[in-house]
Amino acid sequence: MNPQMLVDSASTVPLPAPWWFVEFFKVLGFTLHLAPMHLWFAGLLVAMMLRAGGGLHARTFSRRFAKQMPVLVAFGVNFGIVPLLFLQLAYYQFFYPATILMAWFWIAIVAILIPAYYGVYLYAFGLRDDDPAGPSAFRRWIGWGSAVMFIVIGFLFVNGLSLTSSVDAWPAVWKDHQVAGAATGTGLAAFYVPMVWPRWLMMFGLALETTAAWIVLDAAWFARRETDDYRRWAGRFAFGLAVVGAAWFAAAGSWYVFGTWPGPVRETMFAWPAMILTAITALSPGLPVVLLAMLTQRGFSRTAATIVAATQFGVLAINAVSRQVVQNLEIGKFTDLAGQTADIQWSPLILFLVIFALGAVVILWMVAQVVKAARST
Numbered sequence: 001m002n003p004q005m006l007v008d009s010a011s012t013v014p015l016p017a018p019w020w021f022v023e024f025f026k027v028l029g030f031t032l033h034l035a036p037m038h039l040w041f042a043g044l045l046v047a048m049m050l051r052a053g054g055g056l057h058a059r060t061f062s063r064r065f066a067k068q069m070p071v072l073v074a075f076g077v078n079f080g081i082v083p084l085l086f087l088q089l090a091y092y093q094f095f096y097p098a099t100i101l102m103a104w105f106w107i108a109i110v111a112i113l114i115p116a117y118y119g120v121y122l123y124a125f126g127l128r129d130d131d132p133a134g135p136s137a138f139r140r141w142i143g144w145g146s147a148v149m150f151i152v153i154g155f156l157f158v159n160g161l162s163l164t165s166s167v168d169a170w171p172a173v174w175k176d177h178q179v180a181g182a183a184t185g186t187g188l189a190a191f192y193v194p195m196v197w198p199r200w201l202m203m204f205g206l207a208l209e210t211t212a213a214w215i216v217l218d219a220a221w222f223a224r225r226e227t228d229d230y231r232r233w234a235g236r237f238a239f240g241l242a243v244v245g246a247a248w249f250a251a252a253g254s255w256y257v258f259g260t261w262p263g264p265v266r267e268t269m270f271a272w273p274a275m276i277l278t279a280i281t282a283l284s285p286g287l288p289v290v291l292l293a294m295l296t297q298r299g300f301s302r303t304a305a306t307i308v309a310a311t312q313f314g315v316l317a318i319n320a321v322s323r324q325v326v327q328n329l330e331i332g333k334f335t336d337l338a339g340q341t342a343d344i345q346w347s348p349l350i351l352f353l354v355i356f357a358l359g360a361v362v363i364l365w366m367v368a369q370v371v372k373a374a375r376s377t
């Protein structure tokens, strides 16, 4: 079967916004989603491990982090809506068929996310600063359960997005999971698209590094009542975690690029000028590691911690740009994405921009309040 037959061709509605606008906000929204998402994807697991087997400072961090978790999930989930809007807008011909082929797994995200989200509330509400025994065994199980559920959700997202851009795999998935031609929605991309595994692992490695950046940012700005000794521990631990994260990213990334990228994508990404982007994407996770090494050597400071966090955010943005270029190359084989006609709908476009700006102001105000509250304790 020609995979092109499975690409949705029923709708030819023009884009309601210019192509550059769609791409810009898709990448920006994804970067904003990535930062908090990484903290529950890998960070929660790290926090649970530190709670189970760490010393005093490790347990202090674990408690602080768990208490922040409900807010971080709220931020990340809401930021996730932004790229979802633009994905549905400009890539619907690919996103919908792919997620229909794996419909039960895709819808399971909602069913898993709800208990995972409740779980972090239940776990966090069981934590008290003055309780050396820590949360009860029941609550600890809930915490572990949430950590595992977030990792599973991450896996399902990687499946969905990998299948969206792997149109060549669709016929096989459809053939194995259909009744009288109707897709049953029971095909999981991981069994058909080899890039799912390294991509999931790569995301996990990068998430460890983001967690490291968060540890120092939190210690610098929100942990005023913790001791200087705690801050020194935070710097050292964050450095170790970032080393592991960067090495993990490098290993999984090499598998992803050299083992699973389709030939034409690899040729383009290794040719001028895209090779610059490829090189920067591969090397950039080393920068936060170097900065964290300097932070541990020269002493902990707010400026140093903020630079580490800003650099990690830059690493995530570069990653999001590369990912978008690769997604466009893979899908570009089947349709001219940038050539889609646009009929600009000004009123929703302006409304989106105004709400986006207002949302950003509200978030900045909320963060400022948290810093103020931390300062006054």
Ligand code: HEM
Pocket: 026, 027, 030, 033, 037, 040, 041, 076, 077, 078, 080, 081, 083, 084, 085, 087, 113, 150, 151, 153, 154, 155, 157, 158, 159, 161, 162, 199, 200, 203
């Ligand atoms: C219900 C709230 C969520 C929404 C609306 C959402 C939205 C999105 C969107 C739209 C993308 C793809 C962006 C793009 O291709 O431009 C994405 C990617 C991703 N999301 Fe979320 N997300 C949500 C929750 C989560 C949760 C709870 C996790 C768990 C860890 C997660 C993990 C991921 C991962 C790992 C990717 C990258 C997948 C890949 O391309 O390899 N997301 N998310």
